[in-house]
Amino acid sequence: MDILDEGLGQLVGWHDPDDNRKWVLENKPRHLVDKRMSVTEAVRRYVNDGDLLASGGFGHVRIAMSAIYEIIRQGKRNLVMAGKTGVQDSDLLIASGCVDRIEVAYAFGHELRGLSPASRRKVEGGECQVLGEISNAGYQWRFLAAMMGVPFLPARTMLGTDTLRHSSAKVARDPWSGKLLCLLPACYPDVALIHVSRCDPYGNAQVDGTMIEDFELARASRRLILTAEEIISEEEVRRQPWRTVIPYFLVDAVVEAPYGAHPCTMPYRYYFDEDHIREWLTVSKTAQGAEEYFQKYVYGVTDFSEYLELIGGQRRLQELERIEKLQPAEGG
């Protein structure tokens, strides 16, 4: 295949498909193992300095925030972020100095809420390096290629743009139609964090609502930490097997984490904590403000349940549940 053009972006997360098959053979047990552990243990075991890290969900939707906070608490360093739709997760990880490189489909912004002061300050000041650009479809098709065990997938997006020019994609001619194609290299993150509605102790997981990119990401990632709103039994999984979107043999750690996406939203459970997100966006306008935020909400608490108390406890969480479920305010 003649390569007609190629992007200048750094290739991250790619492995020869045979090397990855071998890695899977040697590292992913096929039998049922109870993988329940604390988030502290999960992050200590499976997130290593220098890893390519991917966070599931989308923007502020279904993000494994309890694991994100734990990564910051443990002071992981030199992480590379898969900035697929990196919002609260990548903003905090960049601001705290855990992530110093990122491949960007979407980052440095909070959608409607505006740009991210903290991660923009880091990237504009050179403390966080952008390794390459890509589009949202491009990123998730990189995961799809990895999931399929093929070295790349062709697509008809990104062509003719600087996004492709600064990506790790290549351009080649389709041997059938003769048209140019964008070849997206497979991406196998070293570790992914995915927050799910429920899973059993082995990691068989169900997700209520959209899967976004997590079907592909769960299968592409070498290590996978699941945080779950609730732990259910294996029998419960077997009762409705069509609901299993992530099977246990992909999973390395299972963490019970009720409200584990806060301040992000968990579909059908609780809505965005806009007050808390606004607090972060306000205080993070200065480096000192960001540091004080981490002191208060991450270093200053021993675990996620203490954090939940700090943001307003059950009262606030029930309010967010009410908003998500479109129920009227109490007494209103």
Add this chain to the structure above:
Amino acid sequence: MSKAPAYTALELMACVASRLLPDKRSIFVGTGLPIIAAMLAQRMHAPGLLIVFEAGGIGPRIPVLPISVGDSRTFHQAIGATSMHEVMSLSQAGYLDYGFIGAAQIDRYGNINTTAIGDYQHPTTRLPGSGGANDVASLSHHTIIIMRQDTRKFVEQVDFLTTPGYLSGSGAREAAGLPAGGGPYRVVTQLGLYGFDESSKRMRLRSLNPGVTLEQMQENSGFEILVPEAIDQNPAPSEEERRLLKEIDPERLVLGR
């Protein structure tokens, strides 16, 4: 103009954009004004408009304005809560008629920048990047761009070509390998509505917003915008449109910005 109009620029832009959306078509929408315009179109004249969100929501009955294109309002009572792979594949396979995106900079061919202002390696402002915009503009049959217009945003050359318009002009998209027949269809700003010249693919005025002169329209662009012989005027938001906008965004999350 001595009297201030009874509507804001954003309200007018939402109305102009919504009127572009025909019934019984599919649309891929992004955060903010695009969602509002699509919801308004459904309630005004296009009840059969199929709304699709990039995080996987297909055909929802949107109860209240979603804050994110991924939150549960985007698949409330939907016909599908799917995935990005599903939606992007549908788009690549030709099922999505319209795509709706914003822009920080645009050029005469509708090429868009949302990546960086200034030099890419040392940007004065680092923006979020493509997100799904490149895919929407690459893969939908028609792209609608909604943005504020001034000389910093309507530029001779975008600092970074994040998302394809017509690239360097007629035939350039197809030559680059993009799906045939797609490209920017309309640009909606606070000053007017633009299309693209059939042969040169350069941006051309279609209609001006109420009270806007040709000179103002041109002064607020860093490149020459083609002007047709007859220029229409966009109607101001009707009573009904304004009532519905209040219903769609009661807290003015988007329209109040």
